[in-house]
Amino acid sequence: METIYLNQDNLMLWQKKADLSVMALGFFDGVHKGHLKVIETAYQIAREKEQLLAVMSFFPHPKSVLSDGRKTIDYLMPLSSKEKLLSDLGVDRFYIVQFTKEFAALSPERFTAQYLLGLGVTHAVAGFDYTYGSKGIGNMDRLKDDSGGLLEVTKVSKVECRGEKISSTSLREKLAQGKVEEVSKLLGRPYEVECEWNGASLKVQPYYTLPRPGRYAITIKGDPSNQEVEVIVNEQKRLIPLNRMTTFLTSYRGPLTIKWHQQIYGETAMVEKKLIHII
Numbered sequence: 001m002e003t004i005y006l007n008q009d010n011l012m013l014w015q016k017k018a019d020l021s022v023m024a025l026g027f028f029d030g031v032h033k034g035h036l037k038v039i040e041t042a043y044q045i046a047r048e049k050e051q052l053l054a055v056m057s058f059f060p061h062p063k064s065v066l067s068d069g070r071k072t073i074d075y076l077m078p079l080s081s082k083e084k085l086l087s088d089l090g091v092d093r094f095y096i097v098q099f100t101k102e103f104a105a106l107s108p109e110r111f112t113a114q115y116l117l118g119l120g121v122t123h124a125v126a127g128f129d130y131t132y133g134s135k136g137i138g139n140m141d142r143l144k145d146d147s148g149g150l151l152e153v154t155k156v157s158k159v160e161c162r163g164e165k166i167s168s169t170s171l172r173e174k175l176a177q178g179k180v181e182e183v184s185k186l187l188g189r190p191y192e193v194e195c196e197w198n199g200a201s202l203k204v205q206p207y208y209t210l211p212r213p214g215r216y217a218i219t220i221k222g223d224p225s226n227q228e229v230e231v232i233v234n235e236q237k238r239l240i241p242l243n244r245m246t247t248f249l250t251s252y253r254g255p256l257t258i259k260w261h262q263q264i265y266g267e268t269a270m271v272e273k274k275l276i277h278i279i
Contacts, residue, residue, distance in 0.1 A: 045154065059079060074175075217261045
């Protein structure tokens with residue numbers, strides 16, 4: 001998969017290099033089941049048309065930019081993890097558009113002309129609530145008209161779990177409640193967080209969101225072994241490994257991945273006194 005960081009300065013260059021493609025549009029934070037339906041729909045269309053499968057996302061988060069940084073966004077994954085997942089799904093080209101106020105001010109018609117038609121897109125696929133252009137006034141019902149009738153458009157319907165819309169917002173809410181089991185159901189896989197162990201501390205990498213304080217059953221993945229253990233998330237959102245995990249980490253150095261399976265309980269004040277703090 002080719003990853004392209006796109007901005008106003010290099011847009012024309014990439015327009016000249018563009019190939020015909022079917023594009024999935026969205027922020028895709030977490031790459032949950034709703035996102036998967038959009039990408040899989042675009043994948044099938046791309047194969048039928050014998051064109052590239054492209055995905056367009058944005059960074060930083062629009063809400064952060066439009067609020068001048070006043071609104072903090074709890075990202076579910078960094079771009080590197082998003083790239084790996086998209087590559088595994090068969091995406092050929094991943095556009096990451098630098099989200100700025102200037103980009104946000106584009107009219108729906110200009111966005112469509114410059115970032116879709118200009119990049120060789122023949123068919124756009126997005127969720128039913130996808131918006132674009134100045135003040136988000138563009139939507140999937142007008143996208144074909146905004147392209148002058150040149151784009152084919154597929155609007156993917158809402159994906160639900162137990163009657164609830166699956167969204168990145170709902171994932172963040174469930175993490176804030178410690179409901180990591182439900183997060184797994186919305187993702188279609190356990191939620192993963194990458195950490196770094198240096199022999200003295202377990203540091204969570206940027207752009208991940210930890211669940212609320214509590215005790216959790218997890219799988220910690222190192223190279224080459226995995227181990228099912230428990231971990232405490234304390235009030236400062238730091239990870240406190242239990243003794244069994246500390247033994248596992250004693251001779252380990254390097255990156256680790258934590259898969260979150262179940263919240264055991266939510267209160268940590270009493271148990272923290274009995275634990276060895278390594279952070």
